[in-house]
Amino acid sequence: MTAYAVISDVHANLHALEAVIKDIEGRGIEEIYFSGDIVGYGPRPNECLDIILERCKILIAGNHDWAVIGYTDTEYFNDNALFAVEWTRDHLTDKHMDDIREFKLFKSDPARNALFVHATPKDPDSWDYLFSLTNAAINFRSFNQKFCFIGHSHTPVIIENAGQGKMSAIWTSTIIQETCRYIVNVGSVGQPRDGDPRASYAVVDNSKIEIIRVPYDIQQTQMEMFEAGLPARLIERLSFGQ
Ligand code: ZN
Secondary structure, three states: OOOEEEEOOOOOOHHHHHHHHHHHHHOOOOEEEEOOOOOOOOOOHHHHHHHHHHHEEEEOOOHHHHHHOOOOOOOOOOHHHHHHHHHHHHHOOHHHHHHHHOOOOEEEEHHHOEEEEOOOOOOHHHOOOOOOHHHHHHHHOOOOOOEEEEOOOOOOEEEEEOOOOOEEEEOOEEEOOOOOEEEEEOOOOOOOOOOOOOEEEEEEOOOEEEEEEEOOOHHHHHHHHHHHOOOHHHHHHHHHOO
16 A cells, blocks of 8 residues: 555645645655645645645535535634634635535545545534544544544644554554554644644554644744734744744
C-alpha cells in the first residue's frame, strides 16, 4: 500500500496549505485526504478551496464550511468565528459557494479501510469535540473501519484502541498494530491550537501513523488577515499556535 496524507482545518490559510502540500510532495506522496474546514478564520478561502478540490482524493465539510453556506446554525460560534464566517460569505465566489454545497459530512475509502469525518463519527453534525478516551470509546462503536480521521479541535493526537477497553493517546507517531483500530486527529494546517504554531497533518503508510509539523510563513498570512480586516485575536493566535 502506498503512503497517503490526511490534512484538516486549513481555515483559508494559503501559505500554511502550500507549505504542507510541498512537504507531502517532497515525500513522494500522491494521495491526500481532507477532513474538513477549508474556510473560516483565514484570508484566502477561494485559493485554498481550489487547491483542495484539485489535490484531494476525498474531501468533506467542517462546521465552518457548513456555516458559510447556512447548513448549520452558528449560535455556538464565538464573536470572532462568527465575524470570520460572515467575512468568508462575502468573499467566496458563487462558484466556490456552490462547491461547498456539494460537500458531505463524512466519507469512507474502502481501499484505505478508513473513514473521514470532521468532528466525531458518532454524531457528525453535532460538532462535538473528542477530548477524552471515554468519549473515544463510545465513538469507536460508531464506525467499522480500522482508521477514522478527524480534525475540529486543532489538536493532533492518535488514539489507539487495542480492544477490551485498552486505549491510549499517542502524540507523535505509532506503529500500526494488526489488532488495533485508530482514531487520528490530524491537527490543523491553518490554525494549530496545541501550542506549536507549525502546520500539522498526518502521514500513514504500511507500518505507521505519523503526525508531521511544517513551518510556514506565519507573518505573511497575518499581514493578509490584517489587510482583510479580520479580528486581531485571530491574527495574533497564529504566532503562538493557540
Ligand atoms: Zn476548524
